[in-house]
Amino acid sequence: xxxxxxxxxxxxxxxxxxxxxxxxxxxxxxxxxxxxxxxxxxxxxxxxxxxxxxxxxxxxxxxxxxxxxxxxxxxxxxxxxxxxxxxxxxxxxx
Numbered sequence: 185x186x187x188x189x190x191x192x193x194x195x196x197x198x199x200x201x202x203x204x205x206x207x208x209x210x211x212x213x214x215x216x217x218x219x220x221x222x223x224x225x226x227x228x229x230x231x232x233x234x235x236x237x238x239x240x241x242x243x244x245x246x247x248x249x250x251x252x253x254x255x256x257x258x259x260x261x262x263x264x265x266x267x268x269x270x271x272x273x274x275x276x277x278x
Contacts, residue, residue, distance in 0.1 A: 187240050188256060204230055204265075215270055222277055224265035233264050 203210035204224050214221045224230040241256035263276040 188238050192238065201227070201230065211268070215268060219270045221268050222265065223268055225263075229264050233260070
């Protein structure tokens with residue numbers, strides 16, 4: 185089955201949103217801590233992707249079994265962002 189067939193609420197905390205937007209302090213912190221970060225092109229793209237995943241995404245697993253944090257994904261034909269690595273390299277994110 186595709187999509188999320190129950191009511192969900194994406195976490196609205198600005199710090200979690202900002203960690204996926206270009207040139208934010210949260211991205212820099214995450215990059216230093218983890219060595220890579222997934223960044224969307226902009227806030228509008230992040231919102232569009234969120235809605236597309238709710239409508240047609242595939243469950244890819246449970247991120248945190250203690251909290252039942254589920255992860256969903258969806259492939260896009262055009263890049264929606266990029267993966268930045270600590271060495272400065274970037275890879276398109278689909």
